[in-house]
Amino acid sequence: DPDFVQMLVDEAKLAVQLQHVNIAQIFDLGRVGDTYYITMEYVDGGDLYRLLRTAAEKDLPMPIETAVHIAKEVCAGLDYAHTKHDDMGRPLGIVHRDVSPQNVLVSNSTEVKIVDFGIAKAAMRAQQTAVGVIKGKYYYMSPEQAWGDRVDHRTDIFSAGILLYEMLVGQMLYLEEDLRRLLDMVRKANIVPPSLRRPEIPSELEHIVMKALAKDPLARWQSAHDLGTELEHFLRGYAPDFTQSRLSSFLGS
Secondary structure: HHHHHHHHHHHHHHOOOEEEEEEEEEEEEEOOEEEEEEEEEOOOOEHHHHHHHHHHHOOOOEEEEEEHHHHHEEEEHHHHHHOEOOOOOOOOEOOOOOOOHHEEEEEOOOOOOEEEOOEOOOOOOOOOOOOOOOOOOOHHHHHHOOOOOOOOHHHHHHHHHHHHHHHHHHHOOOOOOHHHHHHHHHHHHHOOOOOHHOOOOOOOHHHHHHHHHHOOOHHHHOOOOHHHHHHHHHHHHHHHOOOHHHHHHHOOO
C-alpha cells in the first residue's frame, strides 16, 4: 500500500527529530525486501487504554493527582513537538492529530510517553493531509477535526483534555457506537462537567479541563505549555507531597 508506506516514512522522518522524555524515541527506518519497519524505544509497560480498562474492571477510580500527573506529562511531550524547529530554525508545525489512550504509554517505572506520530501533520511535509479528510480516532477528535477542517496544535490540546476527563471520571467521554451519531456529538462538543460524574473533582481542576474542551479553539488553552503549567500549579496545591511512587502504586493495584 503506497499510501501506508509513505505515512510510515513520514512518521519516521518526523519522529526521528523528536527527542524528549515524554515521546517514545524512534531510532531507525528500514526495509527488508518489500517490508518496511520502524525501530523504536522499548517501553516496558502498557498503554493508557489498558490502564483505564483494568481500573474500570476493578471499579478502582484513578486518584485525581495521578490523572493530573499523567496529563501534565502528555502536555510536556506535546509542547515539545508543537514548538519543534528544524536545523535551520524554521518551525516544523507538528500536530499529532491522534492523541488517544492507545497512543500514550505508561512504563512500569512510571514514565509517560506519547507514541505514533503516523498521521501527524507538519507544515513542511511534502505529503500534506487534504482538508476534508478525517483522520484519527473519532472518540478523541476535536470538533474542527471531526468536521474535516484545518487543524493546528489546539486540536491536540482538546484531545489531551479528553484524556484527562476520562482518567478523572473513569469512563469514556462519548458513550456512542453509531458512527453518525458519534460524529454529531464530537462536532457539537456539548460536554457535561466531570464533577457531575465524579463529585469530588475540585472546581479549579474542572475549570482547567473544561477550558481544554472548549468547542472554539480560541477559547481553549492556547498551548500545551499553558495547559501543563496550570496542571502543575493545581497538583502542587492539591497534592504537594505527590511523587511518582503514587503512580507506581496505582499501576500495581
